[in-house]
Amino acid sequence: MREDVDVVVIGGGFAGITAARDLQKRGLNVLVLEARDRLGGRTWSTDRNGFHVELGGTWIHWTQPFVWAEKERYGLEIQETPGCVAERVAIKVDGQVCELRDDQLGEFVAGFEQFFAEAPLVWERPYDSHYNWAAIKERDSLSVADRLQSMELTPLQRTSIGGFLEILSMNQPENASYLEMMRCWSLTGWNYALFNDAAARYKLKLGTGALVEAIASDGGFDVLLDTPVRSVHQTANGVTVTTAAGEQVTAKRAVVTLPLNVLHNVAFDPPLQSVKVEASKLKHVGGGAKVFFEVEGDPGAVMTLARSTESPLIGSFTYQRGEQHSVLAGFSLEPDALERSVADWQPVLEEFVPGLRLLSTFGHDWGGDALSQGSWCTYRPGTFVRFADALPRQEGHLFFASGDHGEGWRGFIEGAIASGSRTAVAVWRSLLPSRTA
Numbered sequence: 001m002r003e004d005v006d007v008v009v010i011g012g013g014f015a016g017i018t019a020a021r022d023l024q025k026r027g028l029n030v031l032v033l034e035a036r037d038r039l040g041g042r043t044w045s046t047d048r049n050g051f052h053v054e055l056g057g058t059w060i061h062w063t064q065p066f067v068w069a070e071k072e073r074y075g076l077e078i079q080e081t082p083g084c085v086a087e088r089v090a091i092k093v094d095g096q097v098c099e100l101r102d103d104q105l106g107e108f109v110a111g112f113e114q115f116f117a118e119a120p121l122v123w124e125r126p127y128d129s130h131y132n133w134a135a136i137k138e139r140d141s142l143s144v145a146d147r148l149q150s151m152e153l154t155p156l157q158r159t160s161i162g163g164f165l166e167i168l169s170m171n172q173p174e175n176a177s178y179l180e181m182m183r184c185w186s187l188t189g190w191n192y193a194l195f196n197d198a199a200a201r202y203k204l205k206l207g208t209g210a211l212v213e214a215i216a217s218d219g220g221f222d223v224l225l226d227t228p229v230r231s232v233h234q235t236a237n238g239v240t241v242t243t244a245a246g247e248q249v250t251a252k253r254a255v256v257t258l259p260l261n262v263l264h265n266v267a268f269d270p271p272l273q274s275v276k277v278e279a280s281k282l283k284h285v286g287g288g289a290k291v292f293f294e295v296e297g298d299p300g301a302v303m304t305l306a307r308s309t310e311s312p313l314i315g316s317f318t319y320q321r322g323e324q325h326s327v328l329a330g331f332s333l334e335p336d337a338l339e340r341s342v343a344d345w346q347p348v349l350e351e352f353v354p355g356l357r358l359l360s361t362f363g364h365d366w367g368g369d370a371l372s373q374g375s376w377c378t379y380r381p382g383t384f385v386r387f388a389d390a391l392p393r394q395e396g397h398l399f400f401a402s403g404d405h406g407e408g409w410r411g412f413i414e415g416a417i418a419s420g421s422r423t424a425v426a427v428w429r430s431l432l433p434s435r436t437a
């Protein structure tokens with residue numbers, strides 16, 4: 001096969017399909033090459049005993065303008081996640097599980113406000129890191145652990161902030177950038193309730209697959225599934241992309257949406273800027289596992305929280321409720337979290353929710369998945385200043401779009417759609433002179 005198109009898009013996650021739709025709608029001929037047998041990338045769902053379960057990216061929020069606009073545009077409904085607005089919150093503080101009491105709520109929220117006290121200054125404009133670049137640079141090397149160590153916090157505050165941010169970054173506090181966490185807090189208006197809701201309250205009722213389908217069918221671009229890209233060669237007039245099967249696609253432009261952690265697995269000629277390769281080999285810190293727990297009966301709307309030093313379960317909450325059985329979504333930083341048996345997890349869960357009977361556990365190993373090599377993106381401490389502008393930078397006929405880079409909600413579905421959308425405009429503009437010539 002040798003196909004000639006205006007734009008070839010490498011990767012069919014939200015960044016790729018958004019860019020493809022927007023470019024095709026501008027009259028260009030677009031082909032998406034996707035290695036998997038489906039579109040959607042790090043969003044993917046399954047049906048489990050009558051429940052629709054998102055194994056990857058799930059929650060969206062109206063503080064996320066691009067994804068919310070897509071939801072509205074295609075008329076998709078949302079569904080609440082019961083455990084995000086829990087009736088019962090069980091926290092493990094200093095080795096002891098206790099229930100968060102109403103009279104502790106003030107202390108709980110005050111901890112976050114204190115931790116993020118300088119966020120309104122540093123991230124006055126969370127979509128524009130250059131607005132206060134000096135403050136960003138000054139704090140680039142700081143980890144969440146550094147910030148925690150510098151503060152006077154109560155044990156409850158230390159656990160709740162530590163546990164929450166371990167989930168948000170999917171790594172230990174030593175490895176997560178304080179700047180990145182501050183950015184999320186700022187994107188939700190420096191407000192705990194919004195911060196919590198944006199993390200895990202609203203999901204698409206028919207699943208992320210419904211949004212993928214809406215964008216793909218509206219876009220009308222061509223797609224080749226099961227088509228991993230092996231190499232990308234730039235010529236004077238465009239690009240030649242070669243697939244693992246040896247097929248070639250030529251195009252005027254390429255939009256590269258490969259996840260950061262696997263970008264270096266594709267051969268580029270000429271080579272990519274060294275900073276991109278360095279960032280890809282270093283990898284973002286989003287690891288861990290989202291583990292689902294199918295339990296007997298209805299546990300109610302519960303939430304659990306702990307530090308990874310205290311429990312293999314850093315957090316969990318009721319995801320779907322049913323009379324016969326329910327599902328909890330949990331998060332773990334343990335490397336073997338998805339291999340652990342029901343017998344292994346039963347006492348862990350029961351410590352937080354006494355009497356809970358676990359029926360099964362399941363999830364997808366995004367870290368072991370050769371096409372993602374990680375979960376969602378959080379930068380390492382000390383890398384923001386070097387990587388933030390460099391990763392989306394155009395190189396000749398190559399444009400880069402990904403949820404793993406860009407301003408605003410990096411690491412989220414929102415970031416992927418925003419990046420795909422912005423990149424489509426840049427690609428289209430770059431083609432204007434040659435199209436009118």
Ligand SMILES: Cc1cc2nc3c(=O)[nH]c(=O)nc-3n(C[C@H](O)[C@H](O)[C@H](O)COP(=O)(O)OP(=O)(O)OC[C@H]3O[C@@H](n4cnc5c(N)ncnc54)[C@H](O)[C@@H]3O)c2cc1C
Binds near residue numbers: 039058262401413
């Ligand atoms: C467990 C988990 C939970 C998450 N939870 C949330 C959440 O609740 N809310 C939220 O907003 N975000 C969440 N995220 C993050 C969100 O899913 C991602 O940020 C977003 O989907 C990334 O989109 P993308 O298009 O940039 O990358 P991807 O979705 O990874 O798309 C890139 C595509 O490139 C393909 N590819 C890779 N290599 C090749 C190759 N050589 N040739 C061709 N194709 C290739 C991949 O198969 C993939 O389809 C979560 C992610 C995970 C893993």
